[in-house]
Amino acid sequence: MFAAYAARIDPDQPLSGLELGDRPEPAERAGWTTVSVRAASLNHHDLWSLRGVGLGEESLPMILGCDAAGIDAEGNEVVLHSVIGQSGHGVGADEPRSILTERYQGTFAERVAVPEWNVLRKPKELSFEEAACLPTAWLTAYRMLFTNAGVRPGDSVLVQGAGGGVATAAIVLAKAAGLRVYATSRDEAKRARAMELGAVAAVEPGARLPQRVDAVIETVGAATWSHSVKSLRPGGTLVISGATSGPSPKAAELNRIFFLELKVVGSTMGTKDELEGLLNFCAATGVRPVIDTVLPLDRAREGFAKMAEGDLFGKVVLTV
Numbered sequence: 001m002f003a004a005y006a007a008r009i010d011p012d013q014p015l016s017g018l019e020l021g022d023r024p025e026p027a028e029r030a031g032w033t034t035v036s037v038r039a040a041s042l043n044h045h046d047l048w049s050l051r052g053v054g055l056g057e058e059s060l061p062m063i064l065g066c067d068a069a070g071i072d073a074e075g076n077e078v079v080l081h082s083v084i085g086q087s088g089h090g091v092g093a094d095e096p097r098s099i100l101t102e103r104y105q106g107t108f109a110e111r112v113a114v115p116e117w118n119v120l121r122k123p124k125e126l127s128f129e130e131a132a133c134l135p136t137a138w139l140t141a142y143r144m145l146f147t148n149a150g151v152r153p154g155d156s157v158l159v160q161g162a163g164g165g166v167a168t169a170a171i172v173l174a175k176a177a178g179l180r181v182y183a184t185s186r187d188e189a190k191r192a193r194a195m196e197l198g199a200v201a202a203v204e205p206g207a208r209l210p211q212r213v214d215a216v217i218e219t220v221g222a223a224t225w226s227h228s229v230k231s232l233r234p235g236g237t238l239v240i241s242g243a244t245s246g247p248s249p250k251a252a253e254l255n256r257i258f259f260l261e262l263k264v265v266g267s268t269m270g271t272k273d274e275l276e277g278l279l280n281f282c283a284a285t286g287v288r289p290v291i292d293t294v295l296p297l298d299r300a301r302e303g304f305a306k307m308a309e310g311d312l313f314g315k316v317v318l319t320v
Helices: 044-051 134-148 165-176 188-197 225-230 254-259 272-285 297-309
Strands: 002-006 018-022 032-041 069-071 077-080 111-115 119-121 156-159 180-184 201-203 213-218 232-240 263-266 291-296 315-319
Touching: 002 297, 018 297, 044 297, 077 134, 119 272, 134 165, 134 213, 134 232, 134 272, 156 165, 165 180, 165 188, 165 213, 165 272, 180 188, 188 201, 213 225, 225 232, 225 254, 291 297, 297 315
Parallel strands: 156 180, 156 213, 180 201, 213 232, 232 263, 291 315
Antiparallel strands: 002 018, 032 069, 032 111, 032 315, 069 077, 077 119
16 A cells, blocks of 8 residues: 655654655554545654654654544544553553554555544544544644643633644634634744634734733743743643753743742643544534645655645645
């Protein structure tokens, strides 16, 4: 079957290890099922895999891709939950959780095998392309907002780095849930898009906000950390799920954190129940993922290049 896969690891030039071509069909395994992929979306996780983060040479070649929507063996339209090992279903009871492609072949292929437990029905209201955007970036944003930040309608939230997959999702979801949303971006066009999606203000990173917020959604890391902490009201919550600009900020702002009794919460992906909640939320409210580009699988390299260059707003989707 045709697939996009990591053939080599290169921390400095990750795209040099990306290959497109034939790979073996998924092997049969007890408790697993094979899904015919209709659409799959890119995440920074795929780019980091090509750099060797979470993926070792001993696991190559590895088909990339965490997210997908497609058709199961019974002909149902389905969405895949990307976290394997979380429940023990289909894997050993002691196997630690991992994201698809850290241990098992991924979704950038005509077919993919996953534990039966990881398959959810796709709401009819969502297209395959839309549904394929949800299981990683959008699920991460959903958990950050509604589980770990614990925000409620009427609260305020700052989303750092508008344009990235998680940040874009957080703006749309927060707006739909009745939150006052602020956003940052270095790019004027991305700030304008953030306003179109529902932000009440979009400013340059580090700029003073009209008010201190109840929660901050942080995926940028070192470059925005100090601004995130300083933007919180006393008792507010900073939720972090990534550090694309690096993990070591110049100032940790520890005095401010303890004096104002701020909460700092780490967040990674989400549960199957949260993904089902997200799917239902989108179906009921009309919220749809922001898609930057849709490409056929055989043009996957173009999608990877857009992500590597930061030249996107929303998700890149590959269709099969």
